[in-house]
């Protein structure tokens with residue numbers, strides 16, 4: 037029996053109450069904001085079914101910063117997409133603030149993502165023809181429709197500028213993505229994800245494409261969102277030094293949670 041296997045057994049026996057006791061004391065009274073139980077997902081490749089997740093359980097407390105790590109191909113992005121309701125699990129359940137969300141109809145999932153869950157990705161996903169300010173405004177334009185947006189435009193633009201200021205980009209409002217560095221593009225993506233004032237931010241390797249200095253700046257912003265604005269963070273990362281900054285780190289392997297560790 038390998039030591040990694042023993043470790044997995046040991047950690048699977050750790051109940052959510054035991055895990056809670058190992059978290060930072062500031063989280064002691066925090067309710068569960070996101071919960072996944074027994075989540076499975078396979079992809080079909082021709083006639084072959086490729087299992088990716090074989091029963092993943094996690095719990096995220098309000099105000100927590102949780103990291104998800106694991107080898108390439110271990111299903112981290114797949115899992116984050118399920119948490120964001122961008123895709124549906126084959127089996128298992130996902131709850132956001134006590135409401136089951138994995139089986140919601142598409143329109144309700146869109147509302148959930150638009151109002152409550154922010155997302156940032158490794159490759160930013162900005163629209164190339166729009167300026168930084170317009171990219172940040174995009175979610176409210178989509179959500180409100182043209183007429184309603186135009187009527188409230190001043191309010192929205194004010195908020196978008198405040199968010200770009202928060203991420204240190206007041207001087208780049210009119211720049212298009214090709215005129216910005218990777219770190220700046222990621223900061224625009226963060227500002228865009230905050231437009232709806234989400235309680236939960238899901239991040240898939242947000243520093244994965246950046247050099248160390250730019251990555252550290254992004255992490256500073258994420259820490260500030262977590263500590264000063266109380267945004268709950270779930271972040272997939274390859275970078276163990278970033279994972280070490282999280283309150284709790286969940287490691288995926290073989291489609292399951294292999295181990296859970298806590299900030300010492």
Ligand SMILES: Nc1ncnc2c1ncn2[C@@H]1O[C@H](COP(=O)(O)OP(=O)(O)OP(=O)(O)O)[C@@H](O)[C@H]1O
Nearest residue numbers: 079080081088106107108109110111112113114115
């Ligand atoms: N749409 C898809 N169709 C078929 N297979 C897929 C699809 N998306 C992902 N996979 C497979 O699922 C597995 C998990 O992929 P996923 O992208 O979740 O891994 P990951 O842990 O995020 O990896 P990385 O660290 O490289 O980003 C991989 O083997 C991948 O090839």
Ligand SMILES: [Mg+2]
Nearest residue numbers: 112113114240
């Ligand atoms: Mg991935």
